[in-house]
Each structure stands twice: as structure tokens, then as C-alpha cells.
Amino acid sequence: MAWEVKKDEDRDEWAFEPLVGVGGLSFGSPLTEVRLHLGAVPWQPAGASEWIVETEESFTELGVTLYADKTGRLMAVAVDALRGPQVRVAGMPVTGRVPSALDQWLCEYNQEHGFEPRYSPDGGPVSPELGLFIRAQRAGDVLLTRPIFLAPQWTRDVWDCMHSSEWRLGGYRA
Template sequence: MGIWDVKPDSERSEWVFEPHVGVGPLRFGMAADEVSGALSSKAPLSRRVQRAAGAYQLVEEQYTKLGVTAYYGAGQTLACVAVNALRGPQVRLAGEPLVARVPSEAEEWLLVHTKAHGLDLICTHAGDPGSVDLGLILRAQRAGDIVLSRPLFLIGEWVENGWDCIPGEEWSTF
């Protein structure tokens, strides 16, 4: 697989997002060893780094082969999962695919979904749409000459304080 190749949905794992509960086999509040155990059959841990994000100290774990990054906050528990648009699992909410979509289509779906369910809609400092009620931010990621959706699944506090909680390396991923 080349640097800009996008894995087709037919080759991606299928995950479901449960707002404020978890995504796929991962549950918010899990310890790093529990996350590793849940993902080890799919991909080994590639890299573990301690980072500062604003006033927060956190741990970042990358599962490169799977296309997933896990972020741990206070108490070293899972607080955010980023899914790589090029090779990550396809994650669905209410049956709708959220990964590797044209950002304008994903944003339009989010607008309709939040309005239909009476949920909030926010815009991050980086211009990404999201919802505290869902624990979701729809970011964008470059795939060669195109851009695709790269969702972040988070606990509510992290959506509200994204600039402080999420490390700069994640915000600069494009």
C-alpha cells in the first residue's frame, strides 16, 4: 500500500460508534493495557508517546497497521480515538459511514443528524464540525490530491476543550 492509497471499505474492519460509550471494541475509560488487549489481535502497538496538550498531560498510542490512535487523559484512561482516513476501520453511527468520506458530505450528514435529534453542533477552532452531545469531531485528512474525513471520537470534556486536550500533533495531521 502506497503512502496516499486509500483502503476500500471492503477491506476495512467495521466498527460502530456509541456516543460517550466507545467505538468498535474500545470503551472510553479503558486503561492502556485493556486497549492493547482489545486491539492486539488486529494490530500491534506501533508507538507510545507522552505528550503535553495545553495544561493536560496525556499518552498517545498509535496502532499504525490498524489506522487507529488512542489518547489517554487524566488517570491514564481512554478519552479519544482518532481513525486514519486512509487505512482505519470504517466506523458507523446510525448506519452512516464516518471514515474516508468527502468532508462536505460527512458534514452535511452531521448537520442533518444533529438537527433531527435535537443535538448540539459546534465548530472547532480549526473549523471542524462536531458535537459535544455525540462526542464527535469530523476532521479532514489528505489522501494525495483529495481530502477525506478523519473522525475523532471523544469523551464530552475533550470535545468542549479540544484545543487544550487534544495534542497539537493531532490538530496538525492533514
């Protein structure tokens, strides 16, 4: 089924270290090393974008999309809301959640830690201090969260750094 959403207990659990990496993937690592770590072949490598990103690689079975800069180094990991691994940030599961609940949680988290709540131009909450950007992804008739974890270099202007396909598709990936 195209819109089938994995239950939390069926998802892999990935660890997250703010601004360092997620799921054992370290920001700044060459994509060749990242592919070996994942033990998978990307579904659809993409070419250069008009901005900073050189490469987008989707690992459909794993439920992750990797974004690399022009040097081929990992700069962001987007986790698919439907089938991607569950990642916890400060104990909160951030994959496949109701966007409004996670938006509220991230706003409160930012305020508690003295961080200014921020939003991307498309309305997604962003925490540059965590290297976390929350997008909404369609799952049939509902929206669920599609977290994107960012290298420190990309936290200031995620809109211009991210591969254009992420914005064109609006995070709505099957």
C-alpha cells in the same frame, strides 16, 4: 503506496456507542487493557503534552490513534481516513468520506435532534452530544474524513484536550 486508500469492503467494521466507546474500546479504560484488546503494539508512544493529554499511541496497521489522559485512561480514538476501520454513526459511514458531504450530514443530524451545530477552531464539525469530531486528512490530492470519537469529559473543549500532535499534523498522516 503512501496515499493508498482502503476500499470500504476491505475495512474492518467497528461499532460506535456515543460517549461510551468505539470498536469494542471503552472510554475511561486503562491503556494497558486497550492494547490487549487491540492485540497490537503501538507504533509511536508519545510523551506528555502541555495540555490534558498524557499519551498518544498510534497503531498504524490498524489505522487508529489512541489518546489518553494523565491517568492513562482512554479518552479519544482517531480513525485514519486511509486505512482505519469503517465506523457508522446513525447508519452513516464516517471514515474516509468527502468532508463536505459528512459536514452537511452532521449538521442536518444535529438539527434534527435539537443539537446546535458546532465547529472546532480549525473548521471541523463537532457533535458533543455524540462525542464525534470530524477532521480532514490528506490522501494524495484529496481530503477524506478522519473521525475522532470522544469520551464525555472531552466533548466540551476538544481543542484543548486533544494531544498537540493532532493539531500540528493537521490530521495529515500517511
